[in-house]
Amino acid sequence: xxxxxxxxxxxxxxxxxxxxxxxxxxxxxxxxxxxxxxxxxxxxxxxxxxxxxxxxxxxxxxxxxxxxxxxxxxxxxxxxxxxxxxxxxxxxxxxxxxxxxxxxxxxxxxxxxxxxxx
Amino acid sequence: xxxxxxxxxxxxxxxxxxxxxxxxxxxxxxxxxxxxxxxxxxxxxxxxxxxxxxxxxxxxxxxxxxxxxxxxxxxxxxxxxxxxxxxxxxxxxxxxxxxxxxxxxxxxxxxxxxxxxxxxxxxxxxxxxxxxxxxxxxxxxxxxxxxxxxxxxxxxxxxxxxxxxxxxxxxxxxxxxxxxxxxxxxxxxxxxxxxxxxxxxxxxxxxxxxxxxxxxxxxxxxxxxxxxxxxxxxxxxxxxxxxxxxxxxxxxxxxxxxxxxxxxxxxxxxxxxxxxxxxxxxxxxxxxxxxxxxxxxxxxxxxxxxxxxxxxxxxxxxxxxxxxxxxxxxxxxxxxxxxxxxxxxxxxxxxxxxxxxxxxxxxxxxxxxxxxxxxxxx
Numbered sequence: 128x129x130x131x132x133x134x135x136x137x138x139x140x141x142x143x144x145x146x147x148x149x150x151x152x153x154x155x156x157x158x159x160x161x162x163x164x165x166x167x168x169x170x171x172x173x174x175x176x177x178x179x180x181x182x183x184x185x186x187x188x189x190x191x192x193x194x195x196x197x198x199x200x201x202x203x204x205x206x207x208x209x210x211x212x213x214x215x216x217x218x219x220x221x222x223x224x225x226x227x228x229x230x231x232x233x234x235x236x237x238x239x240x241x242x243x244x245x
Numbered sequence: 246x247x248x249x250x251x252x253x254x255x256x257x258x259x260x261x262x263x264x265x266x267x268x269x270x271x272x273x274x275x276x277x278x279x280x281x282x283x284x285x286x287x288x289x290x291x292x293x294x295x296x297x298x299x300x301x302x303x304x305x306x307x308x309x310x311x312x313x314x315x316x317x318x319x320x321x322x323x324x325x326x327x328x329x330x331x332x333x334x335x336x337x338x339x340x341x342x343x344x345x346x347x348x349x350x351x352x353x354x355x356x357x358x359x360x361x362x363x364x365x366x367x368x369x370x371x372x373x374x375x376x377x378x379x380x381x382x383x384x385x386x387x388x389x390x391x392x393x394x395x396x397x398x399x400x401x402x403x404x405x406x407x408x409x410x411x412x413x414x415x416x417x418x419x420x421x422x423x424x425x426x427x428x429x430x431x432x433x434x435x436x437x438x439x440x441x442x443x444x445x446x447x448x449x450x451x452x453x454x455x456x457x458x459x460x461x462x463x464x465x466x467x468x469x470x471x472x473x474x475x476x477x478x479x480x481x482x483x484x485x486x487x488x489x490x491x492x493x494x495x496x497x498x499x500x501x502x503x504x505x506x507x508x509x510x511x512x513x514x515x516x517x518x519x520x521x522x523x524x525x526x527x528x529x530x531x532x533x534x535x536x537x538x539x540x541x542x543x544x545x546x547x548x549x550x551x552x553x554x555x556x557x558x559x560x561x562x563x564x565x566x567x568x569x570x571x572x573x574x575x576x577x578x579x580x581x582x583x584x585x586x587x588x589x590x591x592x593x594x595x596x597x598x599x600x601x602x603x604x605x606x607x608x609x610x611x612x613x614x615x616x617x618x619x620x621x622x623x
Binding site for chain 1: 254255257258261262265298299301302303304305306307310312319342346354355357359361362363364374376407408410411412413414415416417418420439441467471472475476479540543544547548550551554558569573574575576577582583584585
């Protein structure tokens with residue numbers, strides 16, 4: 128009875144890793160995954176370049192000026208071509224009422240460029 | 246050196262045991278921390294990648310587009326303007342572009358109707374973008390009926406589709422012949438939507454644009470650089486606003502971290518008191534607290550960063566799509582190319598880890614200078 132309670136010495140070392148070892152292994156895996164993230168981004172960019180080139184070719188062939196991201200209104204569909212002076216809409220500088228629009232204006236440099244050209 | 250490593254490993258062991266003793270509290274901190282990094286990281290990755298992608302895609306956009314302004318809004322431009330522009334020294338070509346918008350009441354979407362200057366479809370035939378094809382469930386041979394300016398319906402047969410790969414720029418496009426376009430909108434002959442100008446020497450683009458504005462004062466030249474910068478500003482301010490909104494969450498997180506670090510429980514105080522009573526120095530207790538912060542920050546930041554990367558570049562930022570879409574009915578389906586760099590990760594680090602560290606450093610120091618005698622007596 129008592130002998131059952133006494134741990135038998137089998138001569139084999141029991142493997143019980145220290146918590147710090149586990150934490151360091153996990154940290155290593157974390158660093159590795161972040162490294163893999165950068166590597167994946169790099170390879171994916173290389174792989175996507177031909178596709179982006181094909182899109183750029185469509186832009187060149189059809190003489191497009193904007194991305195078809197926000198098709199809800201004409202000044203969000205073609206923000207670079209929108210009117211300059213219409214109140215409340217039609218230009219990136221103007222206030223917006225569509226959800227696509229935003230609160231702040233573009234950088235001052237952009238406004239200056241418009242002013243000088245227009 | 247080995248002694249120093251062993252000492253620090255022992256402190257790390259102790260720190261981990263201490264963190265695991267308060268699993269619930271620390272897991273909630275990890276979850277909130279990871280979520281904050283994930284949200285900020287997703288917003289930053291998305292806006293930066295879209296900016297870079299827009300710049301790459303629009304690098305071959307027209308060098309100058311000349312619009313005519315009338316009453317502050319753009320108006321059809323007379324074709325003879327292109328002759329005048331072509332006469333400017335340094336201009337290589339100047340040609341009219343015909344395009345406009347058509348609202349389709351069937352699905353409530355806006356299409357961009359366009360006449361390509363080369364390879365335009367034959368009369369009564371159209372080529373449609375993938376977004377149009379998907380929304381209308383239409384393909385080659387199907388017929389679209391558009392209501393013209395005079396109230397008459399005009400039928401067009403789909404002759405083909407633009408490649409799905411180009412959806413980001415062509416989702417809502419419908420290409421048609423010039424005669425069909427003019428007939429549908431009642432667009433007067435001798436006028437175009439705008440004029441596309443190409444320049445011999447790219448360095449002279451701004452000079453030519455200025456000359457156009459001087460020669461034709463009722464026009465507005467838009468240079469390619471401005472088109473790209475429009476997207477820079479669109480994504481900059483959109484990303485900026487998301488970050489500003491998330492600042493509230495960041496602030497709440499900092500308060501949460503401060504509260505967690507400063508509100509030491511009686512058990513924790515007793516633990517620190519006993520450690521100091523048995524010979525731990527203040528520097529050792531500070532090391533424990535520093536390791537605690539380091540472990541929580543490292544694992545939360547890595548998890549949040551990886552989750553943000555997966556969200557944006559594997560799942561096309563599906564959580565942000567409703568905000569990006571706005572009221573658009575047609576929305577391009579596209580995968581975002583991962584344009585990320587160390588700078589973005591560093592900015593994210595300074596926006597999340599630094600506030601957390603600042604919020605926890607003083608409470609940690611206070612915990613470390615606890616007087617063991619008073620703690621154990623209380």
